[in-house]
Amino acid sequence: GAVVSQHPSWVICKSGTSVKIECRSLDFQATTMFWYRQFPKQSLMLMATSNEGSKATYEQGVEKDKFLINHASLTLSTLTVTSAHPEDSSFYICSARVGVNNEQFFGPGTRLTVL
Amino acid sequence: GIQVEQSPPDLILQEGANSTLRCNFSDSVNNLQWFHQNPWGQLINLFYIPSGTKQNGRLSATTVATERYSLLYISSSQTTDSGVYFCAVASYTGANSKLTFGKGITLSVRP
Numbered sequence A: 001g002a003v004v005s006q007h008p009s010w011v012i013c014k015s016g017t018s019v020k021i022e023c024r025s026l027d028f029q030a031t032t033m034f035w036y037r038q039f040p041k042q043s044l045m046l047m048a049t050s051n052e053g054s055k056a057t058y059e060q061g062v063e064k065d066k067f068l069i070n071h072a073s074l075t076l077s078t079l080t081v082t083s084a085h086p087e088d089s090s091f092y093i094c095s096a097r098v099g100v101n102n103e104q105f106f107g108p109g110t111r112l113t114v115l
Numbered sequence B: 001g002i003q004v005e006q007s008p009p010d011l012i013l014q015e016g017a018n019s020t021l022r023c024n025f026s027d028s029v030n031n032l033q034w035f036h037q038n039p040w041g042q043l044i045n046l047f048y049i050p051s052g053t054k055q056n057g058r059l060s061a062t063t064v065a066t067e068r069y070s071l072l073y074i075s076s077s078q079t080t081d082s083g084v085y086f087c088a089v090a091s092y093t094g095a096n097s098k099l100t101f102g103k104g105i106t107l108s109v110r111p
Helices: none
Strands: A004-007 A010-013 A019-025 A032-038 A044-051 A067-073 A076-081 A090-097 A104-106 A110-114 B004-007 B010-014 B019-025 B031-037 B043-048 B052-056 B059-064 B069-074 B083-090 B105-110
Touching (some): A004 A090, A010 A019, A032 A076, A076 A090, A104 B043, B019 B031, B019 B083, B019 B105, B031 B069, B043 B059
Parallel strands (some): A010 A110
Antiparallel strands (some): A004 A019, A032 A044, A032 A090, A067 A076, A090 A104, B019 B069, B031 B083, B059 B069, B083 B105
């Protein structure tokens, strides 16, 4: 199957700082990538859909100015959590879709802890 | 939006036992995927199965699209099968097609 990587795998930062998370499709080109957030013992919640070369589409309730998404190439999407606060601490997971209707493949996730 | 329900929410098995995990969805779908989330959080693709039946080793899955459900079968379970199993569906096509996840089924396989 297709391989998706994320970096970093975990990050600890101070409140008020910004954190950038990278998502890469390693062996295929992904016109669409997705960003999810998962709280402990809960399911994945879609934050935004990222299409290469265009603005991301955010889900209702997700602040686009706080969670900046850039999809500048067919193999890289980034999520920047700006002015992070402790309530932003979570597990962030990206995925990439192969084709329009085909399956999604997920990265290993990034665990963010904001102190 | 489409609703996804998984059952049972929790499942405890003895090693070697078989199990069936169920996923019900509220609308027609053109994408259905089963995932296993391991203890480190990685989602592992098990099946892409919007319809029909597939098998991969001890795992198999069946989706009956007309009746809006999918089943994941685990045979001869092993302790490494423990973790959370998610069903996710997408109900429309196009660039904005997106997966909706169920709440997951937590499986514990005891040695």
